[in-house]
Amino acid sequence: MNTRTTTILLAMASLFGIVPSAMAYVGPGAGLTLVGSFIGLCLTLLVALWAVLSWPIRRLLKRRKQGAAGNEKAPEMDQAHDSPPS
C-alpha cells in the first residue's frame, strides 16, 4: 500500500471520530452476499489461526505415526533376517 492510499484511508477513517453515530443500511440480497463474503473472511482468519496453532501438534502426530510405521517394519525385517534360508 503506498503513502497516498494510506493517507486517504486514514483521513476517511478519522471521519468516524467526528460523527456521533453512523446510520447505515445494506440491501437484502446484496447484503446477504456481503455477509457471505464477510463470513468467508472470518472463516479464513479462523482457519489461518488454527493452521498456525495446530501445526506443532499435527507435526508431532505425523512424526509419531511415521515412527510407529517404522517400528512395525523393523521387526518384520529382523524376522526376515533371522529365518534360515529354505
Added chain:
Amino acid sequence: MTVPLPDLVKIVLWAALCGTLSMGLYRLLSPQKRLAAAKDDATRTRQTLSGYDGSADGLPPLIRASLLAALRHMGLCLGPALVSSIPVIAIFLWMNTVYGTPAQEYLPFGPSWFRAWYVPFSVVMLAVSMVIKKAWRIV
C-alpha cells in the same frame, strides 16, 4: 373502476418491488464473473490452507494467499452491495412516513413491535431477494 388494496397487500407489493430492484441493480453493477472466480479462489485457498500438512515455511504464503482471496471477494461485492441499497433506503424512508405511525398495526398477531409495517416488509423483501438471487444465479 379502481379497487383500493388493503395496506398489508400494498406493503407486500412494495417489498417485492424493493427486493427486485435491489437485486437487479446489484446484478447490473457487480462484476459477476470476477466475483464467481474470486469466491471460488477464496474457497479453494481456504481448503488448501485447512488441509496443509507440509513444513512451517509453507504456511505464511498460504495464509497470505487465503486472506488476500477472501478480501478480494469482499472488496468486489462491497461497492455494488452498498449502491444497490440506495433505492431500498429511499423506499424504506418513504414507507415509514406513510405506514410508520405508532397506531397502525398490520399483522393480527404477535407483540406490538411485530405488528409494525416493517416486519412483513422486511420478510417479503428478504424472501423475494433470495428467490431472485437463486433464480438469476447471482454471486
